[in-house]
Amino acid sequence: MSKRIKFSIFYLLIVSTFSYSQYKPETKQVSITGKILEKGTDLPLEYATVVFEDIKTKQLTGGVTDFDGNFKFTVKDGNYNIRFEYISFKSVELKNQTISSNKNFGTIYLEPDIAQLSGVELVGEKSTVEIKLDKRVYNVGSDMTVRGGTAGDVLNNVPSVTVDPDGTIALRGNESVTILIDGKPSGLAGINPSDIIKMLPADAIDKVEVITNPSARYNAEGGGGIINIVMKKGKTNGLNGSLVASVGDPETYGFNSSINYKTDTFNVFSNFGYNYRTNKGEAEFQSTYFDNDTPEIDDITGFMNESRTTKDIDRGYNANFGVDLNLTESLTWTNSLTFRENSEKNPQDVLMDYYDENGVFTQTRNRFSDQNEEDYVIEYATNVTKKFEKEDHIFTADFSVSKNQRDETSDITDVILNSSNPAQFENTLNNNTRNRMLAKTDYVLPLGKDGRFEAGYRGDFSNTLTDFQVNPNTAYSNLLEYVENINALYLQYGNKINKFSYFLGLRWEDSHIEVNSFTSSDFNTKLYNNFFPTATFNYEFTEDQSITLSYSKRINRPRGRFVNPFSTYSSNVNLFQGNPDLDPTFTNVIELGYLWKGKKFTLNSSIYTNLTDDSFQFIRRETGDEVDGVPVIVSTPINLSKEVRTGFEFNVNYSPYKWWRLNTNLNLFSVVTRGDYTYTDFQNQLVTQNFDNDAFTWFARLNNKITLPYKVDWQTNVFYRGPQKNAQGKSLSMTNVSMALSKDVLKDKMTLALNVNNMFNTMKRRNETYIEDVTSSYSEFMWRKRTILFSLTYRFNRKKEADRGRREGGDDDGGDIMG
Template sequence: MKNITLLILLISCTTFAQRTTKSTSPKITLTGIVLEKNSKQPLEYATLVLTNTKTQQVIGGVTNTKGKFSIDASSGTYAIKIEFIGFKTKSLGNHDLTNDKNLGTILLSEDAETLDEVEIIAEKSTVEIRLDKKIYNVGKDMTVKGGNASDVLDNVPSVNVDAEGAVSLRGNENVRILIDGKPSALVGLNGTDALRNLPADAIEKVEVITSPSARYDAEGSAGILNIILRKGKITGLNGSLNTTIGYPEQLGLGGNINYRTKKINLFSNLGYNFRKGPGNSQSYFTNFDSNGSISGFRNEDRVFDRENNNFNGLIGLEYYLNENSSVTGSFFYRKNKGNDIATNITDIFDANKNLQNSITRIENENEDGVDKQYSLNYTNNFDGKGQKLTVDLQYGNSNEKEDSPITENGNLRELNSQVTKSKTRLLQIDYVLPIGESSQFEAGHKADLQDVFSDFQQRDENGVLQTDISNAINFKQYIYAFYSQYGNKINKFSYLLGLRAEITDVDLTLLNTNEFSDKNYTEWFPTVNLGYELKDNENITLGYARRIRRPRSWFINPFESRSSATNVFRGNPDLNPAYTSSFDLGYNTRIRKFDLGASLYYQHSTDIIQITSSIENRDINNDGNLIPITVRTPLNLNGESRYGFEFTSNYNPSKKIRLTASFNYFKFNTDAFQGDGTIFPLAEVNESSWFARLNSRVTLPWKVQWQTRLMYRGPQENAQGTRDKLFMADLSFSKDLFKDKATLVLNVRDLFNSRKRESITNLYDSDGNLISILDGAFQWRERQISLNFTYRFNQNKKRERPQRGEFDGGGEDFGG
């Protein structure tokens, strides 16, 4: 009924606008703000209906992201009412409007009778544009049903997740990932594995922040991805249950239950997942002598048999102290148990391809990990007119233990074990002060403290500790940040200016040798975000931000990996942080059924961190014969300039067809001279690459939803070689059951089993001579088929609330 009312309102507004072009009546402006009565949260897209009591003409408008509205009308007497789906319509009676008027704060209450008509899970994935970010609502994206956070991110425009799980934004892997706006134990000790263990159903939306304001951490030269988790907002008891089965073997059970009254909101997310993840890799080396002639070959074939059991739970309680303030406490727990078997078959040949040696190396890694996080939030909205104080406290600890016996050709070669403990503490204070009707000031402080202890021990086949290989470290990274920013809107022009200071203290202690590394620095990070509304559905934005990339603990830990004796990774304690200046120019418009977003961007980085490979000759068999092994280690290179453009589009030709597409092209120039002045083998790289994504959703007969996602990534060159192209396709079919209370989804990920990283790497010695060429391929996860069933109670699936359009200029939202 209210959808029809809104349609009539929009038609009436258009008719009235046409008629009033000839009117000579004085113009007035009606303003105010609409909030939800209990939580005092702003209601975006609430509809105001103004009916002229004399002419019966109807005009109106909708609220912005902060619940504010501003409606122009001719002077006269109007009956005013406010509507919002799921809430009781509120009538304000008749008002004689002869001058500009502010209706103040209007509170709406939920309507229990119409609550069942509210859509809890959005009917489509939508895009919202803000001054400093884009918000992608996960919505009813079937290709991520039964999946995880990595699958969600891989379906977001501008974002790619490679075969190993590394996340990149616009082709740049230095992206900061936050959970609900803060670092989280959900990302744990290994961010890649953690994202694979976070279920997609727990995610409400993803914020892509390519030009972060001063409010956000300066970490991440590419930008920030902020994952927002679901939390119940509906009065009463509601929730959902879901189960997933799949092949290769997969079993998932999960759900969320929420209970809300006028004083409390109890929310929870629970999940269990068992998964087997077969994968493989191939590494083919061609080795050269000092004269450039082929001296031999080495082939490594690796097979990964992974088995993972994961349980995670989140429970929280929000208590409303009064109409304007609340306290929220939550506890997150995750227990992960993995059994990964990596079989590495290495064949060594001479220059004539005669087999010289064959080694079958098997690593059986048993891993147990527990993550805990305690969070406390205090929010005070003061008078409900925009002034706001939030205080966040967070404590987390992670404990992980690995036992990895390694055999070679059936004989026990070494016994490896590692214990890793992490402790994090966070304090964050943010204050927002509105100044007048269209500007606001913000300030805040954040202390982010992390301590990591890692103890790696290797014992030989007799159990004797190998002290020259074993390694224990203490890593400490304390960051103290202060920021302030000011935003204003002048007619159609908005700006947000900010400055952030971050004080960093990083200590690394090698406990075996008592070596100590200490890096302390204070840096300033200015931000500028500008926006201009050309029309109601057309705007341009311009952003600048200075960013930092700090080396993680495993990047500066000098101990070597042990999965392969001939292909190892080693950290670099001398790594320095990298700095980036980023510029972003955006344009967004809506033309009938077509939404278009376009961006031009430029980034200049210094002291960039890049993993490089080199060759070392070692006697790994203790037989006096030296063979070349590959050592990968991160280095600081001089700098890199990167620029490109991207397009994102949404086109809905009919109610049964929805199409979204994105295209990103970028070009980069890498100065590979190291910061210490030594020459890198390939001094400079000038290359380009691109990737594209197409997502279609079609409604078939019997209301079966068919969704297809295609992704293509072009080849790319780096300082040591090339990475080949990649194509991937996902396919899903969905059907709602039991009067839309349940949904059944059949999902095929990587339909053609083509998600592989293929690359060629050139390896040089210290004199710059080419001594090996590596032709490699890696596939983290093979094609997977899954069936997901979700049942909702008190969460019926109708249509989402009316919207002005998926592209919103941001209005007075200065980066919120």
């Protein structure tokens, strides 16, 4: 327990005991309420004390603030000298106050006392993971293993979240997840959500919030839930910030700055960064082919082993600049401009060894693809926040516009080694342009003592144009336009009755979707509107134990590569092709959660069920084409009838000692799929496949942090994901181990850190696939081999504790998510 908590509790016991001894039953009692926040940051001050000193008798009474900075107690009517106090902060005093009826002091702001603060030892730091009943908050600044890394490294350490080696993000194993930046859709996420994995530096991120069952206020997109990435933004008055430089192997260099200047009337914030990264990857495919003319007999016709090596070289700049203007005490106007530019080179060398039905080697084909990518993002965002006289009575309005441009080219050389056949040359072009506009408003009105009414509007309008060309083979070329216009309204109301509270909401979304293939003259327009109800019920057994039952309906709209019928072309026998006829999926989410906060640990467990109609599944089928006698296999998404995902999740924060901190996350879930898929094959025959599948898997994450002698911090992260069956095979297990060492120097102004990710090169995606009478295959893919990074962090006019949180277990949400 920290010194300030001990002091506050001891102070309250003395004050309460003395007050009780002087209490006279016949005296009139009045209610005293209010809130205490830190000046300049608006952070709540937990365990701050409010002291009432009777002018005549010098009798003391008062109270202590709760976790949110609120205080509430009773005193007898009379004349008082009043003090609002918090250790290492300047007190606020009100002299000769007459209290004759219930009094609400509103919000009291306390200012840090620099002279006292320099001599106070702040005990404990904010946990890497904060567990709450409705969400989990991952504090990036407390995790040493991600310094100098990317957003992918950050998300890999977030409870409930997994990131595949190819950049696929999943929440509780569900890939239907919405990624937000600072609470709203952002151009920083790129054309595809996985772009953020490589482009966004970890040192620009403050924290990540995970919400598995959002209320009606949030965007209904994402059947698996919402991941909100909160960027760094200074909160302390004056000029302050941090600088981070990193270097690593494979060749990696990075620099990132977070600089802030704040006064009582405005706040200027910025993030600037440069990163150069080299990632070495590899992939293998081992395939056996069968004679499909005799389906009753699996006659082997040949074998093919394919190996790929990649060297991904990224060079990027990112900049974010903004200003908060406090127009009045209750009106704030925020403007920000974000820019990101990135260039990527990714040469892929593919070797394909062919064997006949007897396993005798026949030939080797070499396919070299020289890939280059250029992309940039520019986004302007503005926000107006109006706070009314009544506490928590707020109106916000947001507007943003963004443009994403991504241009990819590949020059492909295809040759049979040791052969007189001439080499074949192809090139591909894949240009993507997306324009997006977002407008939204939110209104919050407190009603009565504990009631709360919310309402709002959200309009999201985007247009994405994709130009994919293959020369000279134009069969895979396509010009596609994807238009998505969504308007939404929501209402919700909540209240609390003793220990029971509830929150009921209803969201309505109107969707206008166009998928227009100009090359094939195939134009698809989908118009639909839907209601999305939400409900949350909570019961508090004690202040430290509570249980919550929640429900929400969610939607997952197909977009990006899911609907684009062009194929990837790094391999000419293993292709991916989108499906423009995909329909959205709808998911009903039910979750029962239990939260228990102890002195040294916090436990959060939940049982959840996701019921999804028309779920997306990926099938692999033969196209009828062959390359050197090898059938070309295409993977494409389809809608299946039903998916039931049921799981149990277990999260624990445990600190047995001040020098030892543990965070654990365990997720076990089953996926039951029921559905048939009918299609016409290349022989113009109608084929019906049954995709009924029962799968069970689990993943676990352990974060262990120990303070060694000489104040050296040692952190180890271990992640394991078990195997899982799917409709046409199964994915195999995957393990990742990361480790970091950190040391503070120069009176905590500088931090030196060394971290190793994918320490044993075990973070591979491995799959076994079987297509009846066509092929069986084994594949493994590792996007990034082991990396070693050394980073140096320097803070000026900002203590390390400012990054960790001023109070142990404290929270700084940085504003609500603006679904």
